[in-house]
Amino acid sequence: xxxxxxxxxxxxxxxxxxxxxxxxxxxxxxxxxxxxxxxxxxxxxxxxxxxxxxxxxxxxxxxxxxxxxxxxxxxxxxxxxxxxxxxxxxxxxxxxxxxxxxxxxxxxxxxxxxxxxxxxxxxxxxxxxxxxxxxxxxxxxxxxxxxxxxxxxxxxxxxxxxxxxxxxxxxxxxxxxxxxx
Amino acid sequence: xxxxxxxxxxxxxxxxxxxxxxxxxxxxxxxxxxxxxxxxxxxxxxxxxxxxxxxxxxxxxxxxxxxxxxxxxxxxxxxxxxxxxxxxxxxxxxxxxxxxxxxxxxxxxxxxxxxxxxxxxxxxxxxxxxxxxxxxx
Numbered sequence: 001x002x003x004x005x006x007x008x009x010x011x012x013x014x015x016x017x018x019x020x021x022x023x024x025x026x027x028x029x030x031x032x033x034x035x036x037x038x039x040x041x042x043x044x045x046x047x048x049x050x051x052x053x054x055x056x057x058x059x060x061x062x063x064x065x066x067x068x069x070x071x072x073x074x075x076x077x078x079x080x081x082x083x084x085x086x087x088x089x090x091x092x093x094x095x096x097x098x099x100x101x102x103x104x105x106x107x108x109x110x111x112x113x114x115x116x117x118x119x120x121x122x123x124x125x126x127x128x129x130x131x132x133x134x135x136x137x138x139x140x141x142x143x144x145x146x147x148x149x150x151x152x153x154x155x156x157x158x159x160x161x162x163x164x165x166x167x168x169x170x171x172x173x174x175x176x177x178x179x180x181x
Numbered sequence: 182x183x184x185x186x187x188x189x190x191x192x193x194x195x196x197x198x199x200x201x202x203x204x205x206x207x208x209x210x211x212x213x214x215x216x217x218x219x220x221x222x223x224x225x226x227x228x229x230x231x232x233x234x235x236x237x238x239x240x241x242x243x244x245x246x247x248x249x250x251x252x253x254x255x256x257x258x259x260x261x262x263x264x265x266x267x268x269x270x271x272x273x274x275x276x277x278x279x280x281x282x283x284x285x286x287x288x289x290x291x292x293x294x295x296x297x298x299x300x301x302x303x304x305x306x307x308x309x310x311x312x313x314x315x316x317x318x
Contacts, residue, residue, distance in 0.1 A: 052206045065208070
């Protein structure tokens with residue numbers, strides 16, 4: 001019985017005593033807050049804050065987003081976003097699709113975007129399909145600039161064309177694990 | 182199969198604690214299919230289908246991961262289908278897990294949905310984890 005009562009007693013003494021009172025009171029309050037906090041940032045900032053792929057992250061595969069993406073890391077694969085910013089030391093090997101693509105790093109592949117900005121530090125190896133382009137002095141481009149975005153009914157039209165890819169990767173292990181338990 | 186990630190796994194687990202690289206945050210609108218190798222903290226609010234190696238991995242509420250995870254520390258508040266290999270694991274109350282968690286220390290919050298096993302492993306198991314084992318029934 002004392003074991004079960006133990007939790008109540010400090011709370012009782014806590015409420016009567018002055019100093020320890022906030023602690024037991026704070027704990028039950030803190031938990032809903034902790035649960036609420038992770039929930040709120042995607043809802044609040046999801047529209048304004050981009051997804052961040054930092055310089056310590058390397059992705060081999062395909063990314064798609066209906067929002068902005070900030071890339072500072074390394075990506076080996078295609079990227080689809082709305083606003084895509086590729087930072088100074090970032091590397092992308094593949095095609096970048098978006099409404100607005102800002103490049104300060106390296107792309108080895110292709111850009112297909114309505115608006116393209118190549119900063120002075122940009123290194124672009126491959127074609128750029130655009131409607132509107134800005135190139136700063138110092139940018140390196142090895143490829144064609146084609147102002148054809150939207151004219152050819154291209155793949156860049158929708159962001160969500162990536163979905164119907166078969167599950168590969170870890171699926172055999174997953175399925176095996178699934179079957180076991 | 183996992184040859185690509187052997188080195189990053191080893192680095193992620195053996196990197197000195199003091200060196201903190203900027204964290205990555207994948208928001209709810211972002212879907213990734215592929216292999217993620219992070220030598221930093223990685224928070225996933227969206228969908229990742231594939232393998233993840235990270236220093237610390239957080240699956241935020243609403244986040245969904247399908248695949249294997251190797252990290253030094255994992256916090257799961259979203260949904261996961263697959264295996265976790267991490268010495269320290271925390272399962273939050275909003276978690277929905279279907280799979281296995283290979284751990285050294287684990288906490289599971291009341292309310293979490295967990296379907297699977299949580300095998301304990303000595304800490305040396307995680308230090309030498311350069312290739313993911315095939316789990317036996």
